[in-house]
Amino acid sequence: MARLLFGFETVLARALIAGALALALPTLPARAGNLDQGLDRLAEILGAAHHLRDICGANEGALWRNKMIDMLEAAHADAAARERLIEHFNNAYYRYRSLYPTCTGQAAAEANALFEEGRKLSARLAGSDVSASMF
Numbered sequence: 001m002a003r004l005l006f007g008f009e010t011v012l013a014r015a016l017i018a019g020a021l022a023l024a025l026p027t028l029p030a031r032a033g034n035l036d037q038g039l040d041r042l043a044e045i046l047g048a049a050h051h052l053r054d055i056c057g058a059n060e061g062a063l064w065r066n067k068m069i070d071m072l073e074a075a076h077a078d079a080a081a082r083e084r085l086i087e088h089f090n091n092a093y094y095r096y097r098s099l100y101p102t103c104t105g106q107a108a109a110e111a112n113a114l115f116e117e118g119r120k121l122s123a124r125l126a127g128s129d130v131s132a133s134m135f
Contacts, residue, residue: 036084038125039075043068043085045118047092052111056103065089 050064068089072082100107 035125036081038121039071039077039081039085040088041121042071042118042125043088044092045114045121046071047089048096048114049111049118050089051093051096052100052103052107052114055100056108056111 046064046068050062050068053060053064068085072085075081075085077085096110100110
């Protein structure tokens with residue numbers, strides 16, 4: 001089984017997503033133009049991370065599902081938007097579960113790429129040019 005982001009790397013990965021979400025969420029209502037697409041993609045990234053981290057032995061339990069719940073609350077999404085975001089999370093979770101039933105080097109590489117995409121997307125939504133070194 002390939003291993004994915006343990007020790008310092010696990011802390012860094014968590015900080016990237018948590019920090020990026022924390023930067024983006026307080027300013028999201030002011031950025032309605034790209035907000036829906038950005039939130040949809042963040043929901044997909046969180047859904048994929050929820051599966052990939054689990055199969056690669058990160059032992060994080062519901063961490064990424066809980067991050068999705070935090071995002072829903074912070075975005076103050078109406079019922080329709082909330083349902084759409086949950087659908088994006090679930091679809092990504094099941095898509096990645098189908099693509100990667102077990103942890104492989106490719107699954108671990110995909111998780112790392114998703115973390116980087118999530119960091120960049122969150123920074124863009126927040127109107128920030130935050131570098132990973134700040135996390």
